[in-house]
Amino acid sequence: MNIDRHNYETIFLLYVDNELSATDRKTVEQFVQENADLKPELELLLDSTLPVEGFSYGSTEQLYRNEIELDNLQEQLLMHLDNELDNSSKKEIERQIGSENNVKKEWQLWQQTKLDADEQIIFNDKKSLYRHERSHVISMRTWRMIAAAAILLIGLFTGVSILKKDNSTETSTARNQPTSQGNKRQVAGKNESVAANNTAASSNNSTEQHIAASKAVKEKDENNPPTAIAPDRNNITTDNKDNDNNIVVDKKENNNKPVIDKTSLENINKQGSNNSNTATVLNNKRNEVVSPERAHNEIAVVPVREKVTAPTSPIIDYNSIPPMPDSYAKTASVNEGSPENNNKIVYMNEETVSRSKVGGIFRKVKRVIERNANINTGKGVKIAGFEIALK
């Protein structure tokens, strides 16, 4: 190293910063001795440096840490924070938290990292999340109710019609059968129903009385032309004005027509109650002599299947005949099972005819409707329970 009066400042700074080697430092010290005027300048630089002072920390034991032990403590604290410790470990860490300050500070610091579970954030649109399973109930709107009522009415009238037809078939007591005795009077109409007659009569009269009259006729004169008393089904209805219950054919107007006497009447009643094949007469409270035309309209059913035995007694006055105990004849029918029934008139009580309860309900409903509506049935054409009037 070469030092002279031109570069001594730089080398003096390196000397103060102790950046020179030992030989260079001796060279610098020799140069200062040879140039005494530069010695105060070097001393000034040496005074600008900080003095070296000795400091003692004292006890350093508190600074020592066992790295493994510290991690274990942190893990225990974290597990305790997550509530994942068993009871024994939990008690141990709680004891350390309570007894050691550094552990307590650590625990408080960890607790700050735990989120507040009580924080509420409300989802306002819960209605959009609700779901409902599809219901099988169909709401009844107005047009649906009307349609349902129409279907019920159609079903009701159809059922009534079917039941009526069935009853008429079952209880048919009069049929117009061609006989070899063409000149005999027949009091029958084919496919006629006593039930229909009773219903028609009661509905037209608007009374509770039923026509239950029937009679046994005898053919006196075979030369007289046969007269069928039994009306057509559509002509069964009676006159409203003449609400008579029992019918007797007037002899004056029916000279050759059958008459009934007491003995035959009694026999007829006995036999009729036993479903015999003899014609019966069922009287109501009042008896009346009517014309054949009226009888034609008022007789409920006069089925004829056989020739009627002619009574031998003359014409009787039915007003003198006391009413029978069971004078409400409701139904007559023909027992077609026996060959003996041929050419005989059969009248049966309603009790002897099997009818279903449902059919009875429908008939009652029908009667109520017909009475309230003042419907004259039997004068028109019936289609599916509906009747079309014929004029």
Added chain:
Amino acid sequence: MTEREYNECVNHYADNVYRFILKNLRHEEDARDVVQGSFEKMWVNRLQIDNEKCKSYLFTVAYHQMIDHIRKNKRISLKEDFGENERGAVKQHSNAKRILDEALSKLSETQRSLVMLKDYEGYNYAEIGQITGLNESQVKVYLHRARLQLRAYIVKPENVI
């Protein structure tokens, strides 16, 4: 699960799921979509779901739908843009809570979900593992790392005051 049980589940857990998703996504509309999608899936599969496990099923579905949503829309890279939504949805009650929420937002979605499932819903490591598809050890390690990050953020000098 019957219809009635499903609707009771809505009443009981809709807010919890919404909080869980909203805190992760920090976007109200996206959170609503995820919640509705989760309940829709639960309704469709209600016959196979035991009513006792409806909550964990709901959080599982919501978590996976949220992850799918994040990956699909890359919302995580745009989280600074949702500052307004976040402020509108989550009211800040205290400075400590604000700092903790900030620290929470620095976590990854998995770590954040683990912390919320633990602190908000109280699930244990095994249950969290079932919901997130991780094993119990992974849950424990990830959760502790998340705690260390939260703690490091909280003790920063600028957050201490």
